[in-house]
Amino acid sequence: MRIKSKEYFKRALKSIPGGVNSPVRACKAVKADPIFFERGEGAYLIDVDGNRYIDYVCSWGPLILGHAHPEVIGSIYFASKKGTSFGAPTWQEVELAELIKNSIPSIEKIRLVNSGTEATMSAIRLARAYTGRKKIIKFEGCYHGHVDSLLVKAGSGLATFGIPATPGVPEELTSHTLNLPFNDFSAVEKAFLEYGKEIAAVIVEPIPGNMGVVLPENGFLEFLREITQKYKALLIFDEVITGFRIGPSGAQGKYGINPDLTCLGKIIGGGLPVGAYGGKEEIMNLVSPEGPVYQAGTLSGNPIAVAAGIATLKELLKPGTYERLEYISEKLEKGIREVLKELKLPYQINRAGSMLTLFFTKKEVKDFQSALTSDTEKFAIFWQKMLEEGIYLPPSQFEAWFVSLSHGEKEIEKTISAIYKVLKEMH
Structure with missing residues (x-):
């Protein structure tokens, strides 16, 4: 009952x-x-x-x-005794960043945020700033948080402009989103043939988990890496789910692919609210205060969430x-x-x-x-x-x-x- x-x-x-x-x-x-x-x-x-x-x-x-888990609960307890939030840097933020960098080779610099949604939103803004382009390719059934420009219906066209999937999202905000079928090589190729010079990035869950678990077909992720490089667009792996779950280097480690940017969340917070985006140093250096791309958060790098994340990753990285x-x-x-x-x-x-x-x-x-x-x-x-x-x-x-x-x-x-x-x- x-x-x-x-x-x-x-x-x-x-x-x-x-x-x-x-x-x-x-x-x-x-x-x-x-x-x-x-x-x-x-x-x-x-x-x-x-x-x-x-x-x-x-x-x-x-x-x-x-x-x-006792190690995670213990870390939360001892961190909380020192205070819940400072709005200032802590040494634990550095330790978590280093743990992630040492595990995921494509991440040279990383910024902590509060959720997977914040991570994907920030990565897309950064990709547009870096490339000077507006359009984004995403895939039907891949969920990247409730970011306005990514909440589009699963369209049947090969390269149709997105239609908002929820009231409250103006069509102008999704008009630069191309929504394609996952695992469809030809749809991606056609989109780049038509809009290649306008595409800032392809964002993808390398192993989608939000339409149920769907595996990438042989060569699909490699194809995305090749075509984005060919057209000088960025490849963003949304590993909010797969990061540290598929393995210590995420799905990118499993498939041997280095994306330009990676979004993380979930496991790196040990059950507390957290997210992160990171990638090549050249790209990440555009993030404020080092560069002009603004992104901020009062609770980003929260010491309790970071402590839980460190404890979780240390357990996972044991032999x-x-x-x-x-x-x-x-x-x-x-x-x-x-x-x-x-x-x-x-x-x-x-x-x-x-x-x-x-x-x-x-x-x-x-x-x-x-x-x-x-x-x-x-x-x-x-x-x-x-x-x-x-x-x-x-x-x-x-x-x-x-x-x-x-x-x-x-x-x-x-x-x-x-x-x-x-x-x-x-x-």
Whole structure:
């Protein structure tokens, strides 16, 4: 029973739009009311009614170590005893910047901000200033925060100008955004042939996680690197999700590609609000106060968030960490595949490291349009039934599931058993 959650939701509706502070939390896509949580412990979440769930949301990615990791909590405690914010530099900011630089070779200088949205917004402004151009290429299904110029609908044209996806965004702000299908080589080539001298940058999630997990086709990211260099445009990797999750050097390390700018968030804050953008020194030197491109933030480099980030990265960079994470994530994927095979279900699984999505479609998912063939009604039923089995999944077909280092064999086996039970009941 979730009586207290329902009571809190009724109260929330009177004070907060939709009763939530971020839309997906409302659980509308799965035809449910949101669950209000009390605390997290390792791989588990406990709601206000005392129900316990194995958690595959992990705060949408940041909690790669699991909930309430002692090193992270300890760092937050000791940092907070010294003060919550100074509005001035701290030595911890330098340490976090160095940790990131030493792990991601393409980042020569980095600026801390407060969210992934701030990071992408700032990177785009910087790219336009550096190139003197206005147009940006993004891809359907890739989410880069709620930046006005990036909130465009998934258009069907190869190189059509974006249309605002939300009221309140003037078309003039999206008129310089070209929205293309992910993994579509020819669409990108046509866009550059027509607008090459006007394109400031291509921004891409190297492994998209916001239409569900979608893998880049062989050569696609390399192609983006080559064509941006050919036309003297910048390549921006939005690694807010994949940074330090796919590996110590992110997706760019996995694929061996050096973008011009990288956006980070989530894991580098250890569960506290943080973001960052960084890249080549020549480009980053344009950022104020060194250069003319203005960007600022009262809480940027907040000492508590930075302390949590440092503790998280130090844990991740210990030997064998990513190997353990890959082992447990692969075990989950294999288990789900065996269930699908036994039940003769044609559903698709995409996995990249410790992020995966089970798509309720028989079609291979390689872009936004193929992801949209998923049966969202069936997923909603699946989500609700999994919740009753004590498994908390992202409340949307089009989101990534996240595995943490706190998930062990026991949690994985229970999850696979629950998936088998639920899918067998549904079919």
